[in-house]
Amino acid sequence: MNHNKTGNVFDIQRYTLNDGPGIRTEIFLQGCHLKCLWCHSPDSQAINGELAWFPLLCVGTKKCGACLGVCKAGAISEGRTIYSKITKEEITLPQLDRSKCKKCGLCAKNCYSSALYYTCKSMSVDALMEIIRKDTKYYESSGGGVTISGGEPLVQADFAAEILKECKKLNLHTALDTSGYVPWANYEKVLPYVDLYLYDFKSMFSEISEVLIGKPNGLILDNARKLAGMGKKMQIRYPMIPGLNDQLENIHETAHFCLELGSSITKIQLLPYHKLGIAKYERIGREYQIGHLDTLPPGKVNEYREIFTKYGLETMIG
Numbered sequence: 001m002n003h004n005k006t007g008n009v010f011d012i013q014r015y016t017l018n019d020g021p022g023i024r025t026e027i028f029l030q031g032c033h034l035k036c037l038w039c040h041s042p043d044s045q046a047i048n049g050e051l052a053w054f055p056l057l058c059v060g061t062k063k064c065g066a067c068l069g070v071c072k073a074g075a076i077s078e079g080r081t082i083y084s085k086i087t088k089e090e091i092t093l094p095q096l097d098r099s100k101c102k103k104c105g106l107c108a109k110n111c112y113s114s115a116l117y118y119t120c121k122s123m124s125v126d127a128l129m130e131i132i133r134k135d136t137k138y139y140e141s142s143g144g145g146v147t148i149s150g151g152e153p154l155v156q157a158d159f160a161a162e163i164l165k166e167c168k169k170l171n172l173h174t175a176l177d178t179s180g181y182v183p184w185a186n187y188e189k190v191l192p193y194v195d196l197y198l199y200d201f202k203s204m205f206s207e208i209s210e211v212l213i214g215k216p217n218g219l220i221l222d223n224a225r226k227l228a229g230m231g232k233k234m235q236i237r238y239p240m241i242p243g244l245n246d247q248l249e250n251i252h253e254t255a256h257f258c259l260e261l262g263s264s265i266t267k268i269q270l271l272p273y274h275k276l277g278i279a280k281y282e283r284i285g286r287e288y289q290i291g292h293l294d295t296l297p298p299g300k301v302n303e304y305r306e307i308f309t310k311y312g313l314e315t316m317i318g
């Protein structure tokens with residue numbers, strides 16, 4: 001067993017409550033094969049992370065300028081002058097040319113104010129377990145545990161398996177938050193160590209799936225059938241995006257498919273569309289394509305929930 005195995009970690013959150021039962025520590029691994037239009041963590045998609053730029057935190061090239069000298073690719077130069085609400089004076093910002101950036105991360109390492117930052121870091125299984133162990137008493141008292149999320153955590157399946165294996169040695173409840181879009185061989189690596197799969201269904205219609213997430217849904221549905229065939233417990237997550245995948249036809253098809261998967265399905269978790277990730281697109285220089293959409297009114301979400309309830313499926317919102 002390799003406790004020193006390292007992987008790319010996007011984020012770590014302690015005391016989370018929505019991604020599995022009880023109080024949990026959630027480890028977010030970098031990398032995902034999908035490009036969901038509403039993704040609220042676009043900076044988690046690339047396996048090696050992204051250079052993010054948050055100009056509000058910059059103190060200016062005259063006071064600092066640490067990023068200017070380090071970029072060997074010539075991607076950073078002096079840019080525009082603005083009034084800074086933080087330093088309360090005019091400052092000159094650096095200008096980032098992403099077409100030249102080689103993602104070496106040097107500028108972020110030198111930026112003490114984190115105006116330039118890298119979205120992932122390499123961590124060992126040991127280092128993660130040290131963090132996970134800190135909250136054992138909360139897991140025990142609340143029936144919680146550890147959730148491995150992403151990105152898509154099974155893009156780094158070997159690393160995810162090592163973390164989950166260590167968690168099971170401590171008798172912790174484990175959940176895996178997965179998009180379903182990875183080869184079955186990746187699931188085989190973690191099967192013995194996962195108590196609950198948080199599994200996304202985004203569209204039951206493959207041609208719509210291609211538009212919404214950039215891939216057809218065949219692999220996602222096949223993997224779900226295989227997990228259910230093995231009696232694995234699955235909490236289905238349905239991100240409800242108004243006008244894109246909340247058609248009644250899709251809701252009924254999702255319910256039918258859940259019934260087909262039988263007692264493996266513990267719950268349907270409806271995730272109403274929100275816009276919390278928009279700022280992240282700007283920080284990594286990408287465009288958010290569905291900013292024109294409104295959020296779903298609560299009445300509508302309850303109406304959709306009622307449909308699942310009528311099929312005899314347990315539901316939760318959020």
Ligand code: SF4
Nearest residue numbers: 071101102104105107
């Ligand atoms: S990540 Fe590296 S290549 Fe990109 S801007 Fe920073 S220093 Fe330059």
Ligand code: SF4
Nearest residue numbers: 058059064065067111
């Ligand atoms: S290193 Fe950071 S704070 Fe300093 S000028 Fe560059 S972006 Fe601004």
